[in-house]
Amino acid sequence: MNCRDVPSRECVGCQKNEVALIFPGQGSQFPGMSSDLTEGTDITRNILGRADECLGYPLSRIMGGEPPGELDRTCYTQPAIFVHSVAIYEELRSRCEMRPFMSAGHSLGEYSALYAAGILGFEDALGIIRERALAMDGAQPHGTCGMAAVLGLTRERCEDLIRDARGPEVLCLANLNAPDQIVVSGHLPAIHRVMEAMKKEKRARAVLLNVSSAFHTPLMEPALTKLRMIVDSSPVNEAAFPVVANVDARPYPSQSEAIRQRLVSQVVNPVLWEDSVRYMVSQGATTFVELGPGKVLTGLVRRIDKTAKTTNLFSVSACRLFAEEWQS
Numbered sequence: 001m002n003c004r005d006v007p008s009r010e011c012v013g014c015q016k017n018e019v020a021l022i023f024p025g026q027g028s029q030f031p032g033m034s035s036d037l038t039e040g041t042d043i044t045r046n047i048l049g050r051a052d053e054c055l056g057y058p059l060s061r062i063m064g065g066e067p068p069g070e071l072d073r074t075c076y077t078q079p080a081i082f083v084h085s086v087a088i089y090e091e092l093r094s095r096c097e098m099r100p101f102m103s104a105g106h107s108l109g110e111y112s113a114l115y116a117a118g119i120l121g122f123e124d125a126l127g128i129i130r131e132r133a134l135a136m137d138g139a140q141p142h143g144t145c146g147m148a149a150v151l152g153l154t155r156e157r158c159e160d161l162i163r164d165a166r167g168p169e170v171l172c173l174a175n176l177n178a179p180d181q182i183v184v185s186g187h188l189p190a191i192h193r194v195m196e197a198m199k200k201e202k203r204a205r206a207v208l209l210n211v212s213s214a215f216h217t218p219l220m221e222p223a224l225t226k227l228r229m230i231v232d233s234s235p236v237n238e239a240a241f242p243v244v245a246n247v248d249a250r251p252y253p254s255q256s257e258a259i260r261q262r263l264v265s266q267v268v269n270p271v272l273w274e275d276s277v278r279y280m281v282s283q284g285a286t287t288f289v290e291l292g293p294g295k296v297l298t299g300l301v302r303r304i305d306k307t308a309k310t311t312n313l314f315s316v317s318a319c320r321l322f323a324e325e326w327q328s
Contacts, residue, residue: 020104022106022298024293025108026215041091051083059083062076072210074211083126100241102280103243110246119237139222147214149183150198157201162184171184175273216267227263249272
């Protein structure tokens with residue numbers, strides 16, 4: 001198959017050694033996200049079964065949408081997205097001999113990337129995520145903090161508005177997703193002030209996100225003690241390929257303690273997603289394959305680098321079609 005045979009944004013690419021795997025984070029979940037995996041193959045069903053057994057509750061049922069509303073609780077959202085991403089990755093790996101150039105994940109998605117690279121085992125990663133989700137959800141009283149997506153402003157202008165609106169409260173850049181997409185995080189009164197200020201900016205808008213706390217800010221520091229305990233007790237392995245870290249947009253180091261430190265510090269530092277994608281491109285990545293629910297990261301990559309080839313694999317059938325193209 002030649003690149004001319006399909007649209008460039010969907011092409012699996014001719015330079016197959018330059019594929020970067022990317023994994024989504026919180027917000028990409030949807031009710032029924034386990035249905036395709038349950039009806040898929042022995043591989044995807046096995047991942048769901050292992051997750052239920054490891055967690056001690058029926059995550060697969062919650063991923064299916066029962067009871068209604070539970071999937072949007074952080075304590076269930078984070079494990080659900082990780083499990084979905086891993087199931088899709090394992091399904092793809094069983095169908096084609098892809099050797100990723102490198103990998104990255106957005107916030108929670110970094111755990112999926114670390115699993116794919118062999119740095120964390122499935123049960124170990126899921127155990128950390130379970131505690132991470134609980135600790136992050138309980139770091140601040142519900143209804144006091146939040147996050148807002150900002151569209152159409154540069155990083156520098158957003159920083160100016162944050163500085164003016166912060167007052168005595170916490171308000172920070174949390175996700176630097178693309179040149180024109182940023183997420184701010186902090187105390188709700190400060191978020192409302194900065195959103196009001198953004199109404200005066202041309203071609204800019206802000207949207208309050210449906211999250212329970214101020215992720216990726218110092219307000220998450222109460223979550224660090226529990227997270228550090230489980231991270232320190234979890235084994236880490238040598239990476240099969242580089243994983244680019246959210247905190248500095250550079251590959252994870254090989255030293256175990258440095259790996260653990262990045263996992264812990266991630267929750268109180270901004271996600272440098274735009275910088276991470278630009279770094280992967282600078283190192284030679286030409287094709288980005290998003291594995292897991294949704295296609296948010298695929299869209300962000302296109303905004304960051306219009307020359308990059310992208311595709312998102314969110315189902316067993318999508319994996320099959322991609323593998324057929326890859327092998328041809």
